[in-house]
C-alpha cells in the first residue's frame with residue numbers, strides 16, 4: 003500500500019502516545035430519552051477503540067457528537083486538547099478538520115465524480131491546491147483499489163466500491179481520528195470482507211486513531227487495542243479484545259456476546 007498519501011504515513015515503532023479524544027460527563031437526551039448518561043471515556047493517540055453493545059445503547063450518538071452533527075446537553079469533549087464542546091463555532095470548525103468519518107450509507111455526493119468526491123473537501127475546507135488534491139486523491143484511489151474509477155459516478159459503483167471511495171474521501175483530509183460507523187452494515191455479504199480487509203490494512207500501516215462502531219466481532223477482535231461495552235448510554239466494561247471476548251466480567255457483556263457471536 004502506498005503510504006505517502008496516508009494520514010500518518012509509516013507507522014513508527016513507537017506509536018504516538020497521549021490522549022487524543024476525551025469525553026467528560028457527557029449527557030445527551032432526545033426528549034425524555036437519556037441516550038448518554040454522564041459518559042466518561044478517552045482514546046489515546048494511535049489506538050483503535052471499538053464500541054460494542056446492544057442496539058440503541060448510544061454508540062452511534064457518540065460518533066455523531068464527535069462529528070458535531072449533534073450537540074451534548076452536558077459535559078465536555080476535547081480532541082487533541084482542543085475544545086469541541088463547549089466551544090465557539092470557529093473553534094469547533096478547526097477541531098472538526100482533524101476528524102474523518104465513514105458512514106453506514108457511504109454518503110457520497112451523487113452528482114460528483116469519484117475523484118471530485120475526494121478532492122472537494124481538501125480544496126474547499128483545507129484550502130489545498132487543486133493539483134495537490136488530485137494527486138493525493140489518485141494515490142488514495144490506488145490504495146483502495148479503484149485507480150480506474152476516477153471519472154465514474156457513485157451510482158455506477160458497487161456498495162463495496164462506494165464504501166472504499168468514502169474511506170479514501172475521509173483519509174484525504176489527513177484526519178488524526180477516523181470514525182467508522184457500522185461501515186459494512188449496508189453492504190451485500192460478499193462485499194464485506196474486502197472492505198474490512200482494507201480497514202485492517204489501514205489500521206496496521208498507519209498511526210491514525212480509530213473509533214469504530216461495529217457488529218463485526220471478528221473485525222473488532224482483530225483491529226482493537228481496546229473494546230468498550232456499552233449499555234444504556236454507559237460504558238459497563240472495557241478492556242483489550244482478548245479479555246472482553248474471552249473472559250467478560252459483566253453479565254450484560256456475556257449476554258450480548260452470546261447473542262452476536
Ligand SMILES: Nc1ncnc2c1ncn2[C@@H]1O[C@H](COP(=O)(O)OP(=O)(O)OP(=O)(O)O)[C@@H](O)[C@H]1O
Pocket residue numbers: 032035037055056057058059060061062063064215
Ligand atoms: N436524532 C434522534 N432523535 C431522536 N432519538 C434519537 C436520535 N438519534 C438517536 N436516537 C435514539 O437514541 C438512542 C441511541 O441511538 P444510537 O443510534 O446512538 O444507538 P446505537 O447503540 O448506535 O444503536 P445501533 O447499534 O442500533 O446503531 C436510540 O434510542 C435512538 O432511537
